[in-house]
Amino acid sequence: MLTTELLTVRFGGLAALSQVNFSVQRDQIHAIIGPNGAGKSTFFNCLTGVLRPTSGRIVFNGDEITGLPANVISQKGIARSYQITSIMPNATVRENVRIAAQSRRHAWNMISHHSNFADINEKAVTALESVGLLGKADEFAANLSHGEQRNLEIGIALATEPKLLCLDEPTAGMSAAETHDTMQLVRKIRKDLTILIVEHDMQVVMELADRITVLDYGEILAEGTPQEIQKNPKVLEVYLKT
Ligand SMILES: Nc1ncnc2c1ncn2[C@@H]1O[C@H](COP(=O)(O)OP(=O)(O)O)[C@@H](O)[C@H]1O
Ligand SMILES: [Mg+2]
The missing domain is CATH 3.40.50.300 (P-loop containing nucleotide triphosphate hydrolases)
Known part of the structure; x- marks a missing residue:
């Protein structure tokens, strides 16, 4: 691969x-x-x-x-989580993942594609479910424990649907x-x-x-x-x- x-x-x-x-x-x-x-x-x-x-x-x-x-590499399907935490602490858990989900394919034209909104939300939910954080979707990322924040980083990476x-x-x-x-x-x-x-x-x-x-x-x-x-x-x- x-x-x-x-x-x-x-x-x-x-x-x-x-x-x-x-x-x-x-x-x-x-x-x-x-x-x-x-x-x-x-x-x-x-x-x-x-x-x-x-x-x-x-x-x-x-x-x-x-x-x-x-x-460009992200769009080709390679994602990463960082050794040093890279989440946005003042955004909710859901927002952190949503931004990653829309960055992959909708970076510059998301405003003109309202139909993508539901699609991006769905991707965010799927990613949060995978890392066990759906129950905390509306909390600020800053309020998660260190371990949860690390798992959120994996969720952010997964939201870009990598290979x-x-x-x-x-x-x-x-x-x-x-x-x-x-x-x-x-x-x-x-x-x-x-x-x-x-x-x-x-x-x-x-x-x-x-x-x-x-x-x-x-x-x-x-x-x-x-x-x-x-x-x-x-x-x-x-x-x-x-
Ligand atoms: N941006 C950089 N500028 C200069 N030296 C660097 C930089 N990034 C890493 N290094 C050096 O390159 C080597 C490998 O670092 P790194 O890849 O971070 O190692 P590891 O992740 O295996 O601990 C180290 O000696 C480190 O100090
Ligand atoms: Mg290292």
Whole structure:
């Protein structure tokens, strides 16, 4: 579904990503792990058009998307949730999701298409239902718990009806109970969706992922099933060091 070829990002003298050849298969949950600073968020930034790579190519469903703007990539069907919360706190939960739902296809002509209004509302409701927040639709986002806000971010991403969903540390800062709920949520939404997930909690990764790629200093250190990764000596060395 998505491949990168020799993807490279340099920040001055630092190679945040170095010639990364990566691919994710349709309908899989594919985890990207690695120590802090390994290049995981930079990788997501390239895939979603937040950052233009220094060199290399990104191909999504047969289309080259390298360096395209974020809104174009979103329209092609790649969505993400951010590691740092990006919701609008002073809007309601429903408004947060509605704005995402209309951004995908109706960005510039929504005023002239009143019939889309019901359609957008319906998409918002579906997204809120998927992340278990329909009961809180009319609350201000600021009043949600931290865990609920993180799940709202997933709802915002889902409202754009992506084919590939990129989740950057969705359980960061969550309690054990909230982490468990979010894992359940990811399992529930995986139907008809390919998911790329950056996650620091090894237990979450091992239970959730079909496939794991390990990044270290901007390079792919290892790739395989959770079982293969768990016993890979290079991976163990990196994780024992940190
Ligand atoms: N905008 C930026 N400008 C300069 N350096 C950056 C920038 N973004 C990330 N980096 C650096 O690139 C490396 C990879 O960062 P990042 O992708 O955020 O790692 P991870 O998400 O794996 O923790 C780090 O050394 C980080 O300091
Ligand atoms: Mg990161």
